[in-house]
Amino acid sequence: MTPAARLAAAIELLEALEAQPRRPADAIANDFFRARRFIGGGDRRAIADRAWGVVRQRMRLDWWLAWAKCRPTARMLVAAELLLVEGQEVESVLRAFPGGQYAAEPLNVLEERLLRTLAHHRGTAAEVVTGLVHPDMPEEVRLNLPAWVLPGFRARFGDRLAEEAAAMEHAAPLDLRANLLKGTREDAAAALAAEGYECEPTRWSPWGLRLPSRRPVTATKAFTDGLIEVQDEGSQLIALLTDARPGLRVADLCAGAGGKTLALAATMRNKGRITACDVNAPRLEGAVRRFRRAGVDNAERHLFEPGDRWAKRRAGQFDRVLVDAPCTGTGTWRRNPDARLRTGSQDLAELRAKQREILDIAAELVRAEGRLVYATCSLLPEEDEDQVSGFLDRHTGFAPLPMAEAWAAAGMNGDAPAGGKYLVTSPAQHGTDGFFAAVLQRRS
Numbered sequence: 369m370t371p372a373a374r375l376a377a378a379i380e381l382l383e384a385l386e387a388q389p390r391r392p393a394d395a396i397a398n399d400f401f402r403a404r405r406f407i408g409g410g411d412r413r414a415i416a417d418r419a420w421g422v423v424r425q426r427m428r429l430d431w432w433l434a435w436a437k438c439r440p441t442a443r444m445l446v447a448a449e450l451l452l453v454e455g456q457e458v459e460s461v462l463r464a465f466p467g468g469q470y471a472a473e474p475l476n477v478l479e480e481r482l483l484r485t486l487a488h489h490r491g492t493a494a495e496v497v498t499g500l501v502h503p504d505m506p507e508e509v510r511l512n513l514p515a516w517v518l519p520g521f522r523a524r525f526g527d528r529l530a531e532e533a534a535a536m537e538h539a540a541p542l543d544l545r546a547n548l549l550k551g552t553r554e555d556a557a558a559a560l561a562a563e564g565y566e567c568e569p570t571r572w573s574p575w576g577l578r579l580p581s582r583r584p585v586t587a588t589k590a591f592t593d594g595l596i597e598v599q600d601e602g603s604q605l606i607a608l609l610t611d612a613r614p615g616l617r618v619a620d621l622c623a624g625a626g627g628k629t630l631a632l633a634a635t636m637r638n639k640g641r642i643t644a645c646d647v648n649a650p651r652l653e654g655a656v657r658r659f660r661r662a663g664v665d666n667a668e669r670h671l672f673e674p675g676d677r678w679a680k681r682r683a684g685q686f687d688r689v690l691v692d693a694p695c696t697g698t699g700t701w702r703r704n705p706d707a708r709l710r711t712g713s714q715d716l717a718e719l720r721a722k723q724r725e726i727l728d729i730a731a732e733l734v735r736a737e738g739r740l741v742y743a744t745c746s747l748l749p750e751e752d753e754d755q756v757s758g759f760l761d762r763h764t765g766f767a768p769l770p771m772a773e774a775w776a777a778a779g780m781n782g783d784a785p786a787g788g789k790y791l792v793t794s795p796a797q798h799g800t801d802g803f804f805a806a807v808l809q810r811r812s
């Protein structure tokens with residue numbers, strides 16, 4: 369494809385995202401490319417990169433367009449991105465819209481005038497800080513964070529907020545987990561290297577491998593043979609902290625498509641039993657294929673349905689219960705840049721109620737001396753420490769296991785990535801997604 373055709377396709381993809389504002393962008397992009405199978409791998413990446421570039425900077429681009437009294441159409445967003453993020457000159461932006469077959473229509477008179485206004489403002493605002501950021505922007509736009517997360521993020525990060533916000537803007541590396549049921553981390557790295565994928569061992573997780581950027585690893589033989597899984601290092605740490613040992617009875621209460629179940633099965637060496645539960649049938653169904661590929665044969669599934677008595681019948685039966693709770697996902701915004709545009713304070717309130725409900729079910733399932741691990745991929749204290757402290761008030765038989773102790777108990781080398789009672793990882797401090805985990809030990 370020509371650069372102009374790629375740009376036109378990115379505009380079409382952005383229009384598809386705009387038409388389905390509540391749906392995750394990667395699902396929309398998958399449909400978009402599935403309907404256009406003629407687009408090759410390199411072109412896909414270029415189109416998606418351009419569209420994600422706009423999504424990543426959407427709050428700031430909207431601010432600039434609103435300032436110019438311009439509607440944020442996909443065309444104008446792309447034009448503004450070329451001008452303000454890439455720093456192109458107006459004439460060069462105009463040339464990116466040449467018209468004709470497969471290319472975007474030339475910018476019309478009004479669009480061109482708006483573009484020139486933006487360029488003039490960009491050029492004359494002496495106090496422009498860097499790239500897109502302007503001192504007149506409200507704080508949330510400057511930080512590229514929605515206003516509703518600011519109180520929680522301020523409480524979490526204090527004067528490191530700007531640093532963390534900046535780290536959340538950049539695309540994440542691609543983390544893989546070596547599947548110990550099929551070989552060592554070195555075996556997985558060698559298999560990947562043989563296919564041209566050079567990766568580095570991760571800092572904290574003894575199973576992790578990191579590729580510097582997103583690549584289509586699911587097409588590799590290492591992946592189809594089950595030697596690796598795609599999993600952020602922070603997520604691997606949560607599975608490790610669950611301390612699921614061979615022979616134990618483990619419940620993964622919010623298993624989704626089994627991302628953490630697979631890792632738990634590996635620490636259990638396929639011995640003992642894991643029950644992967646979820647309320648979402650298609651997601652849980654998706655785990656079956658993954659279990660097969662990874663060689664997991666100690667996992668069963670349970671779909672929660674309204675009025676379900678499954679948990680009641682299994683009270684006190686589990687050595688380990690993992691609650692990888694549904695959450696706002698604020699810790700994964702570098703990986704899912706559209707999520708910050710789709711999620712709001714109403715979601716936070718609903719999710720907190722859900723987390724509390726799931727935690728109360730989980731508490732019943734844990735046997736005496738057993739452990740409940742509560743985890744989120746959110747960095748908002750409301751979903752993390754506050755949720756845990758509410759739980760500890762309601763369930764006085766549980767106490768947090770300090771992180772250093774939980775880390776050592778799980779057989780991990782070196783220091784834990786965080787001290788204190790809980791695990792908190794963040795993009796700026798640990799180079800992982802933002803995760804929270806509390807290991808709660810049942811005394812009685």
Ligand SMILES: C[S@@+](CC[C@H](N)C(=O)[O-])C[C@H]1O[C@@H](n2cnc3c(N)ncnc32)[C@H](O)[C@@H]1O
Pocket residue numbers: 621622623624625626627628629645646647648651672692693694695722726
């Ligand atoms: C963070 S995701 C889980 C990701 C998964 N553990 C993994 O590692 O890939 C949260 C999951 O909670 C599920 N969920 C939502 N409400 C639930 C409930 N009441 N009980 C159990 N699972 C629930 C969602 O369907 C979603 O799959």
